[in-house]
Amino acid sequence: MATHAAMPTRGRPRRRSRTRQHTASAWAVPATLGAAYGLYASFILRNNGASGGRQFWYGLITAVVLAVLCFALGRIQHTLLPLVRGAAYGALTAAAIGLLVGLTGSSVLRSSALGLAVGLGMFITAFYIFYTHERT
Known part of the structure; x- marks a missing residue:
């Protein structure tokens, strides 16, 4: 005997809330x-x-x-995809570190290079973490 593909569930159907609660x-x-x-x-x-x-x-x-x-x-x-998420974290970190180094009176080249180096490290680390812990 064939059954219907959509079997009824127990209890009342839950309504999905449109508002998302923010944790502490x-x-x-x-x-x-x-x-x-x-x-x-x-x-x-x-x-x-x-x-x-x-x-x-x-x-x-x-x-x-x-x-x-x-x-x-x-x-x-x-x-976001893990690659884009890692790039976003890397870009945010690079901009933040570059600004702090620039405040010390260093040249633009040095603050850009240091920000890029730290941002690249953050991108690699974040991408690795997000890619290996991706839920499918």
Whole structure:
């Protein structure tokens, strides 16, 4: 006797919620990274002088920008392929490190080279992790 292909399930059908709940770590990790990055950028700008408004605002702006970019990348990372996800993490890391090195007064070439080197290392590491832990 043939049965129907769609067998009924037990219980009530669950409705899928359109809103996605954010866990505590989804907010805490970008906020912590942003705060640490902003404090370090502010510390570099101080340059053994007195703290001022310029350092405070620059540190606050860099902290907010990095935290927002990290949060946004964390929200969309599951929709990306492992190669693109690794490239996104590498690009974010390269830009962040390049900016910090540029704040020290180094040349543009040195800050670009160091940012590229660290970003390439992050790309390779992130791609390896995401590719080997990919769910099929």
